[in-house]
Amino acid sequence: MSLNLSHGKNYDVQGYGLTREDLSPIGESREDTQFDIATLFDEDRRLFPLEFEIGSGKGTFLVQQATQMPEVNFLGVEYARAFWEYAADRVRRHGLNGVRMLHYDATVFVKWYVPDETFRQVHIYFPDPWPKARHHKRRTVREDVLRELCRVLEPNGCVRIVTDHEDYYQWMLEHVARVTDVFEKIPFERPISAGDGEVVGTNFERKYRREGRPFNAMILEKK
Numbered sequence: 001m002s003l004n005l006s007h008g009k010n011y012d013v014q015g016y017g018l019t020r021e022d023l024s025p026i027g028e029s030r031e032d033t034q035f036d037i038a039t040l041f042d043e044d045r046r047l048f049p050l051e052f053e054i055g056s057g058k059g060t061f062l063v064q065q066a067t068q069m070p071e072v073n074f075l076g077v078e079y080a081r082a083f084w085e086y087a088a089d090r091v092r093r094h095g096l097n098g099v100r101m102l103h104y105d106a107t108v109f110v111k112w113y114v115p116d117e118t119f120r121q122v123h124i125y126f127p128d129p130w131p132k133a134r135h136h137k138r139r140t141v142r143e144d145v146l147r148e149l150c151r152v153l154e155p156n157g158c159v160r161i162v163t164d165h166e167d168y169y170q171w172m173l174e175h176v177a178r179v180t181d182v183f184e185k186i187p188f189e190r191p192i193s194a195g196d197g198e199v200v201g202t203n204f205e206r207k208y209r210r211e212g213r214p215f216n217a218m219i220l221e222k223k
């Protein structure tokens with residue numbers, strides 16, 4: 001996919017955007033990797049709960065939610081550089097000290113950098129559906145990733161998922177059925193920042209809503 005979000009504009013991600021070069025090198029195991037996730041935030045914010053978004057796109061959810069929840073920290077991860085730059089610049093323009101944007105693969109980051117019981121919630125909104133069967137293994141909502149997310153959730157923490165893609169939703173349900181030992185599937189509740197008639201209010205949701213697509217949503221609560 002080729003993205004041109006810059007239109008000649010220079011984005012400033014200073015203080016809000018980070019890349020894998022800003023992280024310490026990966027060790028032999030996660031325990032050997034010297035990285036303290038709390039240090040991503042200013043000292044006076046380090047005891048706040050931390051939420052994680054996989055695939056933040058243009059950062060709309062983070063900006064809306066963090067504006068309404070100043071006593072929560074949010075870490076968004078986005079592996080498409082143009083979206084990451086756009087989102088990090090946007091977070092900086094809004095002066096949202098509780099938000100950081102990381103340019104990396106979220107699944108690799110979680111596996112190698114995130115200790116157990118780190119996040120209060122994980123948000124996955126409109127994940128790429130990878131419709132071709134040979135690409136299904138790239139889908140984010142799958143058993144092994146769900147088990148990793150369970151590891152990094154606090155007790156009773158949640159994974160929140162919304163998709164417009166019916167085939168992917170069916171696949172998700174199959175994978176969710178394999179993790180019922182660690183997660184309970186409960187009905188979706190809209191975040192505080194969702195607008196009237198919105199499920200969450202991300203960019204993709206707004207685009208797909210105009211196209212009249214139906215959405216499916218769920219919450220997986222850690223047992």
Ligand SMILES: C[S@@+](CC[C@H](N)C(=O)[O-])C[C@H]1O[C@@H](n2cnc3c(N)ncnc32)[C@H](O)[C@@H]1O
Pocket residue numbers: 054055056057058077078079080083104105106107124125126127128140202203204205
């Ligand atoms: C369809 S877009 C949805 C963006 C946003 N959540 C929204 O609803 O507007 C999915 C985004 O997830 C990103 N993404 C997919 N897998 C990812 C991963 N493993 N790590 C980081 N970003 C990922 C893609 O680059 C893309 O920007």
